Amino acid sequence: xxxxxxxxxxxxxxxxxxxxxxxxxxxxxxxxREYFDAAFRYRPGALWEHSRVGVVDGRIACHIRxxxxxxxxxxxxxxxxNIGDVCTDPAHRHKGFxxxxxxxxxxxxxxxxxxxxxxxxxxxGFYASGGWETFPQRGYSFAPRRPLLRVxxxxxxxxxxxxxxxxxxxxxxAHSAGRSLAVVRDESYWRTHFSWVGDDEREFLVAExxxxxxxxxxxxxxxxxxxxxxxxxxxxxxxxxxAVVRRRSKRAEGRxxxxxxxxxxxPSLAGLRDAGVLVEKVRWHMLVRSVxxxxxxxAVxxxxxxxxxxxxxxLRSGNEAAAVVFDGDEARVDPDDGADAVxxxxxxxxxxxxxxxxxxxxxxxxxxWALLREMVRSGAPHFWMIDHV
Amino acid sequence: MCARDxxxxxxxxxxxxxQAKRMAELQSRPAEPSxxxxxLDLDLDADVTVRSRGTLHRVSVTVDGEDASGCAVxxxxxxxxxxxxxxxxxxxxxxxxxxRFKGQARRVIVNALRWMRRGGYDVTxxxxxxxxxxxxxxxxxxxxxxxxxxxxxxxxxxxxxxRFVPYGPKYLKRVLGSYHRTVSDMTGPVRRLPxxxxxxxxxxxxxxxxxxxxxxxxxxxFAGYYASDDQGxxxxxxxxxxxxxxxxxxxxxxxxxxxxxxxxxxxxxxxxEDDPVVRSARPLGVLTEIHCARDGGPLFRLIDVxxxxxxxxxxxxxxxxxxxxxxxxxxxxxxxxxxxRGKLKVTDAIPGSPNAKLPQWALGQMIVGYASASSLAAAxxxxxxxxxxxxxxxxxxxxxxxxxxxxxx
Numbered sequence: 001x002x003x004x005x006x007x008x009x010x011x012x013x014x015x016x017x018x019x020x021x022x023x024x025x026x027x028x029x030x031x032x033r034e035y036f037d038a039a040f041r042y043r044p045g046a047l048w049e050h051s052r053v054g055v056v057d058g059r060i061a062c063h064i065r066x067x068x069x070x071x072x073x074x075x076x077x078x079x080x081x082n083i084g085d086v087c088t089d090p091a092h093r094h095k096g097f098x099x100x101x102x103x104x105x106x107x108x109x110x111x112x113x114x115x116x117x118x119x120x121x122x123x124x125g126f127y128a129s130g131g132w133e134t135f136p137q138r139g140y141s142f143a144p145r146r147p148l149l150r151v152x153x154x155x156x157x158x159x160x161x162x163x164x165x166x167x168x169x170x171x172x173x174a175h176s177a178g179r180s181l182a183v184v185r186d187e188s189y190w191r192t193h194f195s196w197v198g199d200d201e202r203e204f205l206v207a208e209x210x211x212x213x214x215x216x217x218x219x220x221x222x223x224x225x226x227x228x229x230x231x232x233x234x235x236x237x238x239x240x241x242x243a244v245v246r247r248r249s250k251r252a253e254g255r256x257x258x259x260x261x262x263x264x265x266x267p268s269l270a271g272l273r274d275a276g277v278l279v280e281k282v283r284w285h286m287l288v289r290s291v292x293x294x295x296x297x298x299a300v301x302x303x304x305x306x307x308x309x310x311x312x313x314x315l316r317s318g319n320e321a322a323a324v325v326f327d328g329d330e331a332r333v334d335p336d337d338g339a340d341a342v343x344x345x346x347x348x349x350x351x352x353x354x355x356x357x358x359x360x361x362x363x364x365x366x367x368x369w370a371l372l373r374e375m376v377r378s379g380a381p382h383f384w385m386i387d388h389v
Numbered sequence: 390m391c392a393r394d395x396x397x398x399x400x401x402x403x404x405x406x407x408q409a410k411r412m413a414e415l416q417s418r419p420a421e422p423s424x425x426x427x428x429l430d431l432d433l434d435a436d437v438t439v440r441s442r443g444t445l446h447r448v449s450v451t452v453d454g455e456d457a458s459g460c461a462v463x464x465x466x467x468x469x470x471x472x473x474x475x476x477x478x479x480x481x482x483x484x485x486x487x488x489r490f491k492g493q494a495r496r497v498i499v500n501a502l503r504w505m506r507r508g509g510y511d512v513t514x515x516x517x518x519x520x521x522x523x524x525x526x527x528x529x530x531x532x533x534x535x536x537x538x539x540x541x542x543x544x545x546x547x548x549x550x551x552r553f554v555p556y557g558p559k560y561l562k563r564v565l566g567s568y569h570r571t572v573s574d575m576t577g578p579v580r581r582l583p584x585x586x587x588x589x590x591x592x593x594x595x596x597x598x599x600x601x602x603x604x605x606x607x608x609x610x611f612a613g614y615y616a617s618d619d620q621g622x623x624x625x626x627x628x629x630x631x632x633x634x635x636x637x638x639x640x641x642x643x644x645x646x647x648x649x650x651x652x653x654x655x656x657x658x659x660x661x662e663d664d665p666v667v668r669s670a671r672p673l674g675v676l677t678e679i680h681c682a683r684d685g686g687p688l689f690r691l692i693d694v695x696x697x698x699x700x701x702x703x704x705x706x707x708x709x710x711x712x713x714x715x716x717x718x719x720x721x722x723x724x725x726x727x728x729x730r731g732k733l734k735v736t737d738a739i740p741g742s743p744n745a746k747l748p749q750w751a752l753g754q755m756i757v758g759y760a761s762a763s764s765l766a767a768a769x770x771x772x773x774x775x776x777x778x779x780x781x782x783x784x785x786x787x788x789x790x791x792x793x794x795x796x797x798x
Contacts, residue, residue: 134671280680
């Protein structure tokens, strides 16, 4: 529990807050109470205290929700807290309550060993003032001029929950292995996610090849939320997209446009690009923040590769410094005073760890970045928006 | 042909309507760029004339003593990977109605290509309709890039307090100096010569004029400029150049005010994705859209593979370690590349060296950073051993490239 401005008390919610909290959120966020109830109850690992509430005169005045996740990053796995459901009662706005809640959220993350945080929002300025920085997220749209070609030998059908779930989970695991920003989904995620994911089961399709599931796609009204395939069956992606377009064409009137949330290595992109129908979209609406540089590096250390000519690489970002030390192929993280460290902005830190080109990787800094780049072997990072909250 | 001649229809309205229908059909079918063997060293056809006035050249085919079909070739220089290439900008392609669909425009373009080759041009660009130019080896090489930012957010960008005044001739020298500094590391922009450049002339659709405003710092000194394509109901920022990139926020604020005046909800930035103004909008949540057309729009090709690579060699070969050799065989020219200790030499094809085979337009797409060697290899357009593909990737990385609307021809 902590004190904030104007008589605000901040604490984690409890079971006793349930009715008031659900009523508050449905009023402020414009979604049904049952949505929040399901999300808070059935999400694996969800706790009431992940709702950080600000209380004034005994009533909830503001709220943020932490959604802890395990996420792949730079060949390792890191704990993150995605922040969502941020709202303040209009009567209490412009008093600094939101900022106070974010600080409380960061303190909660630090206390629970969560080294990074992610937010998706169109109001980037508010979160930037709390230390989050925008990060590129790639997506696509396309409006096919004619139906896509069917892929021979691959059958696409609706997913059968009880029969296909294990295979779908395996495809997801194989597709996201080594892919930065992919959230790790355990068995309970797949068992319970239909409880909160809404009605998109109708457009959850699987691709079958020789009797086995080799890919799947989740879409809703022409928006592809997720598409994955076994690395050795890339043609499954073409088959799945063809099915999405065909189904959408039957239901939609006029020109069909498909929104596609997918990583840059989706095999179908090259063909759509060559056909001149693909629009690549780079959104800077995702915000990232390091809570602890040392803890972040410790989390990714098992996946880092030793550079050719260095055994110790020190990094400084903001007020923090830490050094990655290689003993053979094993990496550990030591404290560092930052005097001889490679200085990176927070945004470049994440661009580096995800395998994207850091913005500062030019001019005099190019040598340092070449060294850092040797340490990370991770391509086509992707955060599925479906994993945010 | 003169204006008086143009007014005199030589065909019936019905025949003209049929022509229009055929042209619409042609434009509805995107075409694949040609991979057929080319020889641009042939002489110009006997009935082709080229009239030159300064840097503007007019290539015409004459039939019965009058111009039947023609095009303009603008002599320009295009910045590519830090060097200037001699670029022929083709525009004003037209054929008299009575000579259409008889192959006259084809002869004009083919002869223009030969003429450019003879004139020492390296590359050529045109803004073309769909379905016609790929047969001459032209291919898309410049994506359409636009970024969008909420007006209210742009209006709140951090600013240095610049004041903006309308552009006037007294700013020409500084505007050009600022422009050339900005484009020195870019690929796509053209050189603007003070005596020849007509300031802020063309818009996104060849008109109306682009409006330019000059930024003055608090002390009243020139700090840069931005230019907008003002269509009246809508406005897009189409160019910006700043002495201090920290002033990008000032440009965003000014663009927000322009957009708000027209009732736009979003500021539209028709700028390269890595332009300082777009970069300054990233923390504010900008959305960038990149569209690569299959055909039509800005189309590019090489005129001389050897001269192009010779000019680029000092820049693209400087990072090469070790030694190597490669023969690059296109449907236009074959050259050899030999590198040793950071120096790249362009020679004739080297017997016994690994071969990289690809059409000239694919090499052009790689050179400007539109397509990567690996994607071309995956598509079967580039046939080369893996180490040659890697060498190409190193020489010609995919990167943002852009052609400013103001320099359309």
